Amino acid sequence: MQDYYTIGETAKLNNISVQTLRYYDRLGLFQPAHVDRNNGYRFYDSRQFFYLDIIKSLKYLQTPLEDIKRIIEYSPENMLLFLHNQEKAIEKEKERLLQAEQLLYKRKRQLAEQFEISKRSEDNVIYSRDIEEQKVLKMAITDGNPNTEPNILTRKLAEILEGNSSMIDNQCGYIYDLKAYQTTNQIYYEYVYSTLPHSTVELSGEDREIEWGVIASGEYICIAFDWSLQHYLSYYQKLYDYIKVNNIRTEGKVYEVSIPLNYSASKEDCFVTELRVKKLAT
Secondary structure (H helix, E strand, C coil): CCCEEEHHHHHHHCCCCHHHHHHHHHHCCCCCCEECCCCCCEEEEHHHHHHHHHHHHHHHCCCCHHHHHHHCCCCHHHHHHHHHHHHHHHHHHHHHHHHHHHHHHHHHHHHHHHHHHHHHHHHCCCEEEEECCEEEEEEECCCCCCCCCHHHHHHHHHHHHHHCCCCCCCCCEEEEECCCCCCHHHCCCCEEEEECCCCCCCCCCCCCCEEEEEECCEEEEEEEEECCHHHHHHHHHHHHHHHHHCCCCEEEEEEEEEEECCCCCCCCCCEEEEEEEEECCC
């Protein structure tokens, strides 16, 4: 059996590049068994291949090379502890990737819904549509109405969600009573809410004003319009009158959702707003 292998042979036998072997040599991570003094050629012993496999397995676990250099000096007991910690880190990363996948799926559905609502806003008509159940994180508020800067009201929800490795929804909403209003100043938001991309958000004991909630599935009577404080009340009134004239029984709450139509802060604000009222089942 051949005792020594050139760097090219070693690379081929171990499915690794010559450049990587040279780099490992410079780092002092994996060095040849023999270097010819006359020409500088590197030669590796077949018994070294086992240790190269260990380095490759640690690299596959996304362990930094500087850490690998330290870890390969460990005793079996310490190596076991390291692998246990790596396992926990991988489980955490798997959970994060699952949450990212759920967020991606939710964003895609929201965009499809956004297209539908945007088209409805052009029609300026009352319509009904079915909405699936939505789990939400909501916060009671006492000084919010359509005249309030919306981003300020949602910051606390954003803080909690981002602290749980999540993101606040692009479709935050507000809940208030369905009744006759003379001005938008008479409207008082009871809650601001954000739907959840996953169910692993945890609340601390300090977040007393934050609570879980559910937007029930069912048929909703809706109107959509390009956001305008000046015209907000007229659209609301149209929805309110439609419900009263047609004697539609509802749960008595309005869900206001505003959706961005562009995504760059350098562009002019442009939102489409949908007001939703859940129709009670007959």
